[in-house]
Amino acid sequence: GQQVMQIPQYQHVQEGEDFTTYCNSSTTLSNIQWYKQRPGGHPVFLIQLVKSGEVKKQKRLTFQFGEAKKNSSLHITATQTTDVGTYFCAGQRGNNRLAFGKGNQVVVIP
């Protein structure tokens, strides 16, 4: 079945620095979603990208969908302690299901 790979799996980021997390698929995706899970919490939807080459911003977060619709990235600038957590990407499968990546666990160093 469709698989979505995320790299890196873990990141330690100094507060104030920028970082990027990547999501890759072996097949073309109809759309991609990003979720964030805080430590001890549950995944919460951040955004959905649908169009080839789409770029969306949410304050310090920039989401991109690749031209071929096989990859996506999340870039966070000026990292804050509130950015700690695990970021998941998920590609749409048939029947309204999602294929989740394994996540990128981000630790913020004050």
Added chain:
Amino acid sequence: DVKVTQSSRYLVKRTGEKVFLECVQDMDHENMFWYRQDPGLGLRLIYFSYDVKMKEKGDIPEGYSVSREKKERFSLILESASTNQTSMYLCASSDPGQGYGNEQFFGPGTRLTVL
């Protein structure tokens, strides 16, 4: 606001016991999902339901069954719990009527320990 609730945050059971995990959503969503989450493995789909009494196997259905008798409620059943089913279980719901906007809303999770 969509609310997805799960019957327990923490559960401890013994090997061989029958375990019921309940999930309720209050937004009239047609789709409901059960995932398990293990360190380093991400979210793996156990079962999915797209309507009352309808279900589909996910990626790891072995050892589990589900029940959806009412639209708002989706139950996960471990017929005979085993230690390798110790995990965090997450329920989610979504509305297929949103076009591409099939974001999933997650419950708080149930951390199940099987001794």
